[in-house]
Amino acid sequence: MNLPFPGNASDAAPLFELDRATVVRGGTRVLRGLTLRIALGQHTAILGPNGCGKSTFIKLISRELYPLAREGDAPVRVFGLRRWNVSELRSRLGLVTSDLTQDLQQMPSLRVDDAVVTGFFSSFVVPPHREIDDGMRERASDALAQVHAGALADRQVAELSTGEMRRVLIARALVHQPQALLLDEPTAGLDPVARQHFLGLMRQLARRGITLVLVTHHIEEIIPEIDRVLLLRDGAVYADGERQSVLTSEHLSHAFAGPLQVRQEAGYYHAIAAADPVAADA
DSSP: OBOOOOSSGGGSOEEEEEEEEEEEETTEEEEEEEEEEEETTOOEEEEOOTTSSHHHHHHHHTTSSOOOOOTTOOSEEETTBSSOOHHHHHTTEEEEOHHHHHHHHTSTTOBHHHHHHGGGGTSSSOOTTOOOOHHHHHHHHHHHHHTTOGGGTTSBGGGOOHHHHHHHHHHHHHTTOOSEEEEESTTTTOOHHHHHHHHHHHHHHHHTTOEEEEEESOGGGOOTTOOEEEEEETTEEEEEEEHHHHSSHHHHHHHTTSOEEEEEETTEEEEEEOOOHHHHHO
16 A cells, blocks of 8 residues: 655656565565665654564665565666675664674673774674774764764673663664665663653754664554655555654554554654453453
8 A cells, every 4th residue: 555655756766776685585575575765864763563574675785685586677676786895884884783783792791882893894803904093983973973982982791781882782783874774673672761861862862864764563663754654564665654644553464463442642652552342351
């Protein structure tokens, strides 16, 4: 179901383009001919239940997975390119995922400032043939300051809380001054206060002109600056349009396969599971 989306997004440079992308994992079609286009400058949320294909979408973009090949076609394009060097891509697109958290926190004695510097090399360590110059250190320090995490510079990554680690990952992505950030469930595991602080950080980044693509199953993470929502169901786009048109009780109940009541408050949306009539009668 494609809902009308106003504006001139179709004229903007494409950030992501998927053209009938199909991914099979373990004999199951996880993405079923997924077609979508996200323009640079268009803050977008990709929403859906567990198992709808959100994680697979991220792995397509990060080149951890590949779609079924079609001769002469390019099912996945990023910045208009069907092929790209991952380290070059990182200079334009920052990636923040829970996988990165786990990988970095497993590095022994890794300090926060060094973890941010490794963002220049798209690796978890500084390659032996590369040197860290003063300019890199300065940009890493600036990036930590931008996310209000400068005080963490001398800490070890393994000691950080979940909220602190999210900020470090954002800083690591920002050292390249990227045009866009791809965020995977960014407030997962955060307490209510840390969650609000992180949402505030996302709003600041959006206002600075960094395109945000948020991948989540929590509609509460969709900040007011995100005006487009792609709702996935069973590996395909179920609804696509302005958030007030997509984030309805009807659409979300169908996509999440259960009764949900959606309400809006102060620019944010919230979904509440409807009462179970069987439980209510017990």
